[in-house]
Amino acid sequence: RDRTYKDAFWQDRDFRVVDTGGLVFDDDTEFLPMIREQALLALSEAKAAIFVVDGQEGPTAADEAIAHLLRQQSVPALLAVNKCESPEQGLIQAAQFWGLGLGEPFPISSIHGNGTGELLDELITHLPPTDELEETNEIRVAIVGRPNVGKSSMLNAFVGENRAIVSPISGTTRDTIDMVVQRNEQVYRLIDTAGIRRKKQVKYGPEFFGINRAFKAIRRADVVLLVIDAVDGVTEQDQKLAGRIEDDGRACVLVVNKWDAVEKDSSTIYDYDKELRSRLYFLSWAESIYVSALTGQRVPKILDRVDAAAMGHKRRVTTSVINEVLEEATRWHTPPTTRQGRQGRIYYGTQVTSQPPTIALFVNDPKLFGESYRRYIERQFRDQLGFTGTPIRLLWRGKKVREVERRSLNRATKV
Structure with missing residues (x-):
């Protein structure tokens, strides 16, 4: 029912295709005038139009009404006769549509792809020349x-x-x-x-x-x-x-x-x-x-x-800044201690990725850090580092994992 935009590519040309709702001129429901308006808006912003008709059904009164509308527009219109599964029979099916006054009908099959190459070859001749598209940081x-x-x-x-x-x-x-x-x-x-x-x-x-x-x-x-x-x-x-x-x-x-x-x-x-x-x-x-x-x-x-x-x-923060925040956070609120006297220790942290920002924290034992303290550390990162409007992922990694990574790094250095 709406205009759906998709990027397309053919013969070294980038262009955008707009799919619209089916055009009907009998206003049986409140949607039909709005759908028609959407199609006309798409037509007004297009450089070329493809009018798709049903090759098995043959020309209809609705096809003639749409063709009449297209002939009044300044936009070049190509006539695609769909459901022409057989190339030989497709030529006969397409010939029925010469009377619409839109030029040569192109027999195609959307299912099998027959004839679409010829249609696209003709289409790009109507598109304005474009320079290489600039990259946009959208x-x-x-x-x-x-x-x-x-x-x-x-x-x-x-x-x-x-x-x-x-x-x-x-x-x-x-x-x-x-x-x-x-x-x-x-x-x-x-x-x-x-x-x-x-x-x-x-x-x-x-x-x-x-x-x-x-x-x-x-x-x-x-x-x-x-x-x-x-x-x-x-x-x-x-x-x-x-x-x-x-x-x-x-x-x-x-x-x-x-x-x-x-x-x-x-x-x-x-x-x-x-x-x-x-x-x-x-x-x-x-x-x-x-x-x-x-x-x-x-x-x-x-x-x-x-x-x-x-x-x-998208924000990325250096390891030194992350550890400054950790140092201040643990100074104000020390990590929890178990009844047996074992206290959590955060060795260091580093951001491993963004979108969302993900920070790995290397600690002596992740189990020593409850949800309350983990939320506290997250709040400190958010307040101090400007992570506005985004979730933060914290990866609490144990000492054994840290030692394995250190040994792996040493082996890589020796090689």
């Missing part, structure tokens, strides 16, 4: 949440046009939709996803696979915007989504949408934020922002939070 942002919390409205507010279909009916967005926007010198790839329902409420079908794509979008994102409905508050599904974000190690911003619909007094936002943090305690490190995608209130500031979270997610 931030991938996934917009996730339950159905109808305003994810698509938020995407539209970012982009400034109705690119994702917005409707009060749950489940409107079934695809993950990428849109690239730029603010100042920073490029963002915004990914709007299908709403996540409880598993019992989702039947196998387009929406089921849309949810799986949403989970994949979380995994490939740098920063996830978890959109909460301000009126409904935090639900069990929101908590499950938050857990997924934490498990996948993604940076996150908590976006409380529809804030304009909440009656407020001087303490409302503080009370709400306290409840938000209580229900989503495992995302305690994520910044929150209260917005209205409908009115645009504070929506531009979301990207400021995204910038900070992405920076924290």
